[in-house]
Amino acid sequence: MQTGTKISAxxxxxxxxxxxxxxxxxxxxxxxxxxxxxMISAExxxxxxxxxxxxxxxxxxxxxxxxAVEQRPDPVSESVPPKxxxxxxxxxxxxxxxxxxxxxxxxxxxxSPPQRASERIAPxxxxxxxxxxxxxPVEREQVTPEAQADTPQEAQDATAPEExxxxxxxxxxxxxxxxxxxxxxxxxxxxxxxxxxxxxxPASETETATDTATETAAxxxxxxTAALTEAMAGARDATPAAPAAPSGPPMSAGEKEALxxxxxxxxxxxxxxxxxxxTTVVVxxxxxxxxxxxxxxxxMASHSGGSEAAAKQAxxxxxxxxxxxxxxxxxxxxxxxxxxxxxxxxxNPERMRIK
Amino acid sequence: xxxxxxxxxxxxxxxxxxxxxxxxxxxxxxxxEGVIEPMPFAVPDxxxxxxxxxxxxxxxxxxxxxxxxxxxxxxxxxAEAHIGRVSDFNAPIQFADWKAINAQALVxxxxxxxxxxxxxxxxxxxxxxGAELGNGLQFAGSRDGWRRMxxxxxxxxxxxxxxxxxxxxxxVAFVSESGPKNDRKKRLAIMxxxxxxxxxxxxxxxxxxxxxxxxxxxxxxxxxxxxxFPRIYVLDVGKVQRRVLESKEGTMSFAPRFAPDxxxxxxxxxxxxxxxxxxxxxxxxxxxxxxxxxxxxxAPSYSPDGSRIVFESDRSGTQQLYIMPASGGDxxxxxxxxxxxxxxxxxxxxxxxxxxxxxxGRFHIGVMRTDGREERLLTASFLDEGPTWAPNGRxxxxxxxxxxxxxxxxxxxxxxxxxxxxxxxxxxxASDPSWSPLQN
Numbered sequence: 001m002q003t004g005t006k007i008s009a010x011x012x013x014x015x016x017x018x019x020x021x022x023x024x025x026x027x028x029x030x031x032x033x034x035x036x037x038x039m040i041s042a043e044x045x046x047x048x049x050x051x052x053x054x055x056x057x058x059x060x061x062x063x064x065x066x067x068a069v070e071q072r073p074d075p076v077s078e079s080v081p082p083k084x085x086x087x088x089x090x091x092x093x094x095x096x097x098x099x100x101x102x103x104x105x106x107x108x109x110x111x112s113p114p115q116r117a118s119e120r121i122a123p124x125x126x127x128x129x130x131x132x133x134x135x136x137p138v139e140r141e142q143v144t145p146e147a148q149a150d151t152p153q154e155a156q157d158a159t160a161p162e163e164x165x166x167x168x169x170x171x172x173x174x175x176x177x178x179x180x181x182x183x184x185x186x187x188x189x190x191x192x193x194x195x196x197x198x199x200x201x202p203a204s205e206t207e208t209a210t211d212t213a214t215e216t217a218a219x220x221x222x223x224x225t226a227a228l229t230e231a232m233a234g235a236r237d238a239t240p241a242a243p244a245a246p247s248g249p250p251m252s253a254g255e256k257e258a259l260x261x262x263x264x265x266x267x268x269x270x271x272x273x274x275x276x277x278x279t280t281v282v283v284x285x286x287x288x289x290x291x292x293x294x295x296x297x298x299x300m301a302s303h304s305g306g307s308e309a310a311a312k313q314a315x316x317x318x319x320x321x322x323x324x325x326x327x328x329x330x331x332x333x334x335x336x337x338x339x340x341x342x343x344x345x346x347x348n349p350e351r352m353r354i355k
Numbered sequence: 356x357x358x359x360x361x362x363x364x365x366x367x368x369x370x371x372x373x374x375x376x377x378x379x380x381x382x383x384x385x386x387x388e389g390v391i392e393p394m395p396f397a398v399p400d401x402x403x404x405x406x407x408x409x410x411x412x413x414x415x416x417x418x419x420x421x422x423x424x425x426x427x428x429x430x431x432x433x434a435e436a437h438i439g440r441v442s443d444f445n446a447p448i449q450f451a452d453w454k455a456i457n458a459q460a461l462v463x464x465x466x467x468x469x470x471x472x473x474x475x476x477x478x479x480x481x482x483x484x485g486a487e488l489g490n491g492l493q494f495a496g497s498r499d500g501w502r503r504m505x506x507x508x509x510x511x512x513x514x515x516x517x518x519x520x521x522x523x524x525x526x527v528a529f530v531s532e533s534g535p536k537n538d539r540k541k542r543l544a545i546m547x548x549x550x551x552x553x554x555x556x557x558x559x560x561x562x563x564x565x566x567x568x569x570x571x572x573x574x575x576x577x578x579x580x581x582x583x584f585p586r587i588y589v590l591d592v593g594k595v596q597r598r599v600l601e602s603k604e605g606t607m608s609f610a611p612r613f614a615p616d617x618x619x620x621x622x623x624x625x626x627x628x629x630x631x632x633x634x635x636x637x638x639x640x641x642x643x644x645x646x647x648x649x650x651x652x653x654a655p656s657y658s659p660d661g662s663r664i665v666f667e668s669d670r671s672g673t674q675q676l677y678i679m680p681a682s683g684g685d686x687x688x689x690x691x692x693x694x695x696x697x698x699x700x701x702x703x704x705x706x707x708x709x710x711x712x713x714x715x716g717r718f719h720i721g722v723m724r725t726d727g728r729e730e731r732l733l734t735a736s737f738l739d740e741g742p743t744w745a746p747n748g749r750x751x752x753x754x755x756x757x758x759x760x761x762x763x764x765x766x767x768x769x770x771x772x773x774x775x776x777x778x779x780x781x782x783x784x785a786s787d788p789s790w791s792p793l794q795n
Contacts, residue, residue: 340382345384352387
């Protein structure tokens with residue numbers, strides 16, 4: 001027997017021994033829940049059953065009154081800055097770059113969507129409304145004119161809302177207005193505060209009262225200024241050569257194709273010479289945010305395949321195409337403006353040549 | 356494994372390209388499909404500087420518009436549709452008025468008249484760019500030559516927009532025909548390219564054939580049967596004087612054509628039942644034989660650089676096209692399609708050869724590359740023949756004859772794309788056109 005075979009046999013033997021003896025095939029028990037069970041005798045059961053029957057005879061406890069729904073604060077009232085108190089106030093603290101609660105309160109909490117009464121199919125058949133009532137979203141009681149009444153009463157049928165709708169109305173189909181219906185009127189801009197003199201006389205009571213609102217605004221203004229200064233300083237420290245990367249999602253293939261088709265429809269090569277039809281030009285153009293090409297930015301970035309004169313003709317045809325079809329603005333997503341602000345269009349007439 | 360690597364590389368290239376497209380650079384798109392349609396243009400009446408110039412100013416504008424629209428590359432927006440008015444040649448253009456009617460090119464001009472002299476000034480505008488194409492230009496001439504001035508303006512406009520030369524200020528020599536086919540009278544005539552200003556150069560006493568302009572446009576070669584035999588004549592167009600080119604007794608000379616130098620004529624000479632191609636120096640009368648095959652070699656035409664000659668020959672059994680060096684020698688066949696090919700003419704650009712093709716009982720005018728590739732038939736009719744090139748190599752004129760004993764022969768033009776087939780207005784029947792170069 002060869003040495004290799006011996007080594008293999010020994011190794012296999014060791015492996016099998018370890019597998020069986022070492023617990024390789026042992027697995028942890030599956031987890032399961034454990035619940036304690038107590039055995040009771042028949043007497044004990046009867047006794048417990050008799051006690052529960054006696055307890056049913058006792059009156060049910062009075063239901064406790066529902067807690068009053070907490071009144072939601074009116075967003076309008078929150079946003080109104082607190083009125084200045086007439087009493088004198090201590091000198092204002094130094095401005096701190098913190099957001100005042102008044103600004104945070106300007107965003108009202110959206111009201112919770114209204115509860116739908118019965119605009120969905122009930123899971124089980126429900127009783128129809130009373131026969132004398134007709135379906136109506138507004139529930140009214142029946143009014144029967146009384147003969148002895150002093151004032152004549154108009155007869156009115158009882159109405160009740162439908163218990164269930166004929167079709168399911170999902171929440172997605174509801175036209176719930178989540179936007180706030182009212183917004184706080186923005187406060188008038190406070191007058192610019194004059195620079196305080198180094199030594200100022202103590203303000204009188206009335207002056208202090210009127211300054212309270214402006215101080216709050218001034219604090220905010222100083223905070224914004226400080227933040228802007230900091231941001232500007234940060235921008236200056238950044239590497240100036242690095243271009244700002246476009247924000248937002250990239251242009252999809254469909255959006256690019258739509259732009260390509262739009263320009264193609266105006267690219268008229270019928271009046272181009274053979275030389276110009278053999279010239280590929282790359283035209284750079286900048287678009288404004290409404291998708292309109294800025295005429296003065298259209299330039300020929302490069303050309304290939306033809307003479308300068310032919311490239312000039314080809315460029316003019318390309319420029320006409322861009323301006324004509326972009327006169328009303330190309331249909332481009334505004335959110336991706338950074339991506340299509342600058343465009344390089346390659347006009348390749350290879351397939352338009354006379355074959 | 357190879358496939359896996361290929362997929363990996365393609366995927367990597369796609370990702371790299373996508374990343375590159377999003378690295379903050381411009382959005383890049385490639386446009387390979389465009390449209391081919393006439394460009395809308397407007398030519399409002401030119402502004403006259405005096406009441407005497409009013410009529411000619413309007414006429415010049417109309418001829419310019421007709422020239423441009425006749426190319427098929429442009430479409431005139433009629434004056435009735437114009438919103439803007441040009442009442443002052445130097446006033447700034449209100450481009451919005453012309454954009455509103457989708458005029459992409461605008462030609463404005465002014466005409467001044469002083470005695471018999473007429474001066475035309477004009478500018479060409481790219482409406483949507485709001486820019487002028489080229490600079491303003493001025494032509495001056497006699498009042499009688501107003502059509503030529505209009506053609507020159509149209510040539511300049513055409514050239515500035517398309518990038519290639521125009522062909523409007525050119526003339527066409529042709530054979531004017533009248534009478535039924537069995538008694539047809541033929542006269543040599545010359546006219547503007549658009550059929551205006553027809554002049555007759557010969558009377559109808561004898562049959563004339565195949566006029567051919569010289570490269571400078573001052574002379575015309577043609578074949579006449581005055582003596583009963585075909586003889587080649589050279590006619591001075593300006594003086595209407597002619598002289599016969601010497602030829603050997605007992606031979607027939609025909610199908611002459613000038614070489615690009617204007618001093619040499621290449622022609623066919625039939626001798627003893629064999630037709631070969633010769634060249635002749637006009638001044639000395641010396642001839643040189645270029646082909647010597649037992650077949651019929653005829654219809655020679657020089658390349659623009661004068662280095663090669665295309666001709667037709669039946670040496671293969673059927674009429675086909677061949678190219679040989681201008682000094683003679685080995686000829687290379689370039690036509691291999693079905694049917695018979697004849698009357699080849701080399702394009703002024705040098706890239707194409709126009710020809711007449713007869714196949715399955717129909718005639719075609721076609722073009723092909725000088726190596727025979729990309730054959731393209733432009734027309735098809737009962738009888739189309741005799742193509743001649745416009746000076747810019749973009750348009751071909753030919754003669755079309757209708758069926759029957761009283762069938763008429765008419766001149767037509769067609770673009771080398773096969774579009775824009777148009778008849779040319781002539782006083783009567785016309786055949787054998789020869790387009791002159793642009794006039795000076």
